[in-house]
């Protein structure tokens with residue numbers, strides 16, 4: 001019986017079956033040879049593009065159209081890349097206003113403390 005799984009999803013790591021016929025028609029459904037579902041293929045494409053361009057803005061835009069509800073079950077390397085793309089978004093939102101102010105005040109404080117120690 002050819003019921004064995006012969007492929008693994010690049011996104012979630014799930015095993016799935018690609019039959020000879022599917023592989024033969026890869027021109028029509030190329031995603032069947034890389035990932036198990038069409039929605040995972042959308043994520044796969046976004047991440048592939050990101051790894052080429054390192055453009056987080058575009059990656060976020062692409063991923064916002066994708067279903068990331070099963071993100072916790074994704075492959076570790078996929079999760080790392082997703083974290084990389086989305087963590088930066090939070091930082092970028094906060095940084096310009098609060099973080100730069102904070103860091104400048106703390107650095108002057110440290111300088112003052114040092115001066116005190118010397119005296």
Ligand SMILES: [Zn+2]
Pocket residue numbers: 009010011012013014035036037040
């Ligand atoms: Zn998958």
